[in-house]
Amino acid sequence: MIRAKNIYLSYDENKYVIKKGNFAIKEKEFIFIGGTSGSGKSTLLKSFYGEIPLKHGELRIAGQNVFGIKGKALRNLRKDIGIIFQDYKLINEWTIEENIMIPLKINGYSNDISREQATKLLNHVKLSHRAGYYPNELSGGEQQRVAVARALAHNPKIIIADEPTGNLDDYSAEVVWNLLKGANEQLGITVVVVTHRVPKNFGIRFRQLSIEDGIIYEVS
Numbered sequence: 309m310i311r312a313k314n315i316y317l318s319y320d321e322n323k324y325v326i327k328k329g330n331f332a333i334k335e336k337e338f339i340f341i342g343g344t345s346g347s348g349k350s351t352l353l354k355s356f357y358g359e360i361p362l363k364h365g366e367l368r369i370a371g372q373n374v375f376g377i378k379g380k381a382l383r384n385l386r387k388d389i390g391i392i393f394q395d396y397k398l399i400n401e402w403t404i405e406e407n408i409m410i411p412l413k414i415n416g417y418s419n420d421i422s423r424e425q426a427t428k429l430l431n432h433v434k435l436s437h438r439a440g441y442y443p444n445e446l447s448g449g450e451q452q453r454v455a456v457a458r459a460l461a462h463n464p465k466i467i468i469a470d471e472p473t474g475n476l477d478d479y480s481a482e483v484v485w486n487l488l489k490g491a492n493e494q495l496g497i498t499v500v501v502v503t504h505r506v507p508k509n510f511g512i513r514f515r516q517l518s519i520e521d522g523i524i525y526e527v528s
């Protein structure tokens with residue numbers, strides 16, 4: 309599902325953030341990526357959805373070559389990916405239902421279908437009673453559940469999450485982990501999560517990669 313061959317990523321010409329990156333992630337795997345602060349974890353995730361261009365190497369996501377990707381090809385790549393951030397990144401001026409509708413509208417679904425799907429997902433993340441609320445009227449844990457629903461809305465093949473529980477208390481973190489496990493187990497979505505702390509007794513199979521000073525290691 310994701311294959312990197314000798315990839316290099318950087319923000320400026322003088323220093324590579326990711327060097328000689330080689331790894332493969334199979335369909336339906338659940339992957340944790342760890343490593344020290346500043347080692348390049350977020351940068352690697354950003355390259356998966358074309359936010360950071362590859363300097364060298366080959367990166368294939370769901371069969372699509374990410375090198376130099378732009379325009380329609382980039383839009384197609386993003387159809388296959390749902391993204392979750394540590395700080396939720398919901399649009400505060402829009403209700404949570406409208407937030408969940410965003411990826412559907414971007415992908416050309418009608419208003420009615422988008423709303424129907426958002427209603428289903430609000431039910432899935434147990435927030436139906438808050439559909440008309442705005443993000444800043446919700447707790448952090450609730451906002452992250454909205455973000456998970458938004459990431460799932462357009463039926464992606466891959467979910468990418470960058471420290472999805474970093475701002476959450478233990479209870480809310482567990483709810484988010486359960487949603488991600490469900491996406492992986494029940495929907496067969498490949499899940500790639502950057503986290504400093506792999507949860508104990510996770511309960512499903514997973515693999516771990518680690519990044520140290522820009523070098524990607526397979527831990528398990």
Ligand SMILES: Nc1ncnc2c1ncn2[C@@H]1O[C@H](COP(=O)(O)OP(=O)(O)OP(=O)(O)O)[C@@H](O)[C@H]1O
Binds near residue numbers: 344348349351
């Ligand atoms: N937009 C940017 N412009 C220039 N350099 C950047 C930018 N974003 C990150 N960097 C640098 O790239 C390196 C890797 O950053 P990255 O955010 O990928 O690390 P990380 O492993 O995700 O760190 P953390 O665990 O602290 O979130 C760091 O040295 C950082 O300063």
